[in-house]
Amino acid sequence: MTLLAQTHEEPLTSEYIAGSVNTHPVFIRRILGMLNKAGLVTSQAGVGGGWRLRKAPETITLLEVYRAVDENHLLSLHHRSPNPRCLIGGNIQSSLEGIFGEAELALEQVLHTRTIADVLNEVLQHAQARAN
C-alpha cells in the first residue's frame, strides 16, 4: 500500500510489487484482492494495467488495511475448546473473549490514528536520514 501511495499516478503490477516485498506475484494478488474487496485499491487488466489506490493515502487508515486483510483474532484460546464439564473450562472462553476483545480494540484504536500517507512520510524521512 505504501508502494502504491508513492506512485499513485501510475498503476503497479503484482510482479513489480512482489519484487519489493520479496515474495511471489500470486501472493501479492491474493492480498490486493482482499484490499480490493474492501474498496481500498483497484485493479486493471491488460497492458499498462496493475494496481492503484482507490482513495487518497491520507484517508486510508492502517485499521482499514488491517481489517481488510486479517480475519482472525490476534489473541485467542487453544484451538481445542476446553472441557465443558469443568467449572473453569466451561466458562472461561466467554470471559477471555471479553478481555481479549477489549485489548484488541485498544490496539485497533492506535491503528486508526495512522494513515498510509503517514507511513509513506516516515519511510521517506527515514530513507533521507540514512542517505546523509
Add this chain to the structure above:
Amino acid sequence: MTLLAQTHEEPLTSEYIAGSVNTHPVFIRRILGMLNKAGLVTSQAGVGGGWRLRKAPETITLLEVYRAVDENHLLSLHHRSPNPRCLIGGNIQSSLEGIFGEAELALEQVLHTRTIADVLNEVLQHAQARAN
C-alpha cells in the same frame, strides 16, 4: 492459571490441568515451565505434587502471563524481509516497527489492568448465571 487460582491450596498435576484444557499433559508442562521461569508458578515432583501459583491471584496480571508465554510479536511483517534496494522496502521495516510497537503497547496496557483473580471472578459469576 485460573484453574490454579481456584484451588490454590492444593497443587494440580499436569494431567488434571490437561483434562480441563482438553490437551496433552506435556503441552501443559511446557507452558507451565515458561510460567515457572517467569516466577508465576511453582512445581513439586512426587506424590501429591503438581503446580501451584507462586503469588496471590490478585497480584498476577494478564500482562505478566502474556509476556511469559508469548515471545514473538503479534503484528509483524512478511517473514521474508523486503528488498533493501527498493526505497520503500528498504525503509518500511523500521517505520512499521514503531507503529506496531505502539499498537501492541496499547494492547498490553489493557492486559495490565486485569489479574488472574479478575478472570476467576468473572468465570465464577458466569457459571452461576448459567446455573440459574
Add this chain to the structure above:
DNA sequence: TCTATCTGTCACTATTATAGTTACGGAAGG
C-alpha cells in the same frame, strides 16, 4: 483482429509452526 500484457483464481507443492505422543531420567514422599 491479433498479440502482448496483466489480473483473478485454481490446484498443487513446500515450508514452517503448532500440538500430540512416547519415552525416560530424576525428584519427592510414603
Add this chain to the structure above:
DNA sequence: CCTTCCGTAACTATAATAGTGACAGATAGA
C-alpha cells in the same frame, strides 16, 4: 524401594502459511 509426578528430549501428526505453475478472461495497442 516403589509409586507418583516433573522436566525434557525426540519424534510424529496436523494445520497454517507461502511458493509455484497454469490458464481463462480482460485490456490496450499494433
